[in-house]
Structures are given as structure tokens and as C-alpha cells.
Amino acid sequence: MTRENARTETSFPTARCAACDRTVLTYVDFDEIGERRRCVHCDAAVDSELQWIGAPELEAAGYQIGEPRRSGGCGGGCGCATRRS
Numbered sequence: 001m002t003r004e005n006a007r008t009e010t011s012f013p014t015a016r017c018a019a020c021d022r023t024v025l026t027y028v029d030f031d032e033i034g035e036r037r038r039c040v041h042c043d044a045a046v047d048s049e050l051q052w053i054g055a056p057e058l059e060a061a062g063y064q065i066g067e068p069r070r071s072g073g074c075g076g077g078c079g080c081a082t083r084r085s
């Protein structure tokens with residue numbers, strides 16, 4: 001895996017995206033100048049300082065992480081979420 005995943009398992013790289021005007025989750029992209037961070041929403045390059053935040057902070061920023069549903073089934077997507085009783 002990447003070096004960043006080795007940093008800590010429960011941190012997510014976020015930064016301020018000027019285009020989205022909010023704190024966004026970022027991903028690594030590579031271009032001619034090397035590693036670059038981009039906004040997951042608009043793909044704009046994000047040059048502001050990264051903030052590594054934990055799951056609770058990420059959820060507070062509006063992201064859903066972790067298991068979608070715990071109440072039986074597979075979490076949806078396959079039709080088995082319909083309860084049979």
C-alpha cells in the first residue's frame with residue numbers, strides 16, 4: 001500500500017478546496033511535478049495544507065464512512081435489504 005496508509009489507519013487526508021469552498025477529502029494524483037492532491041469532488045488541485053482527521057471528524061464534515069448498515073443483509077445494493085420474516 002502507500003506510505004500514507006501506513007501513517008495511521010484511521011486518518012483521512014482533508015484540505016480546503018477553493019472551488020468547493022469547504023473542507024474536502026483529497027486523493028493523490030501524479031503529474032509532471034510529482035505528487036499532487038486533488039479534491040474528490042471537483043478534481044481541482046488542492047494546495048492548502050493537509051489535515052489528517054479521524055473518522056468522527058470526517059463524518060462531522062459530511063462524509064459517510066464505515067459500514068453503511070448493520071441491521072442485517074449485506075448493506076444494500078443487492079436487494080437483500082428487504083426483510084423476510
Ligand SMILES: [Zn+2]
Binds near residue numbers: 018
Ligand atoms: Zn473541490
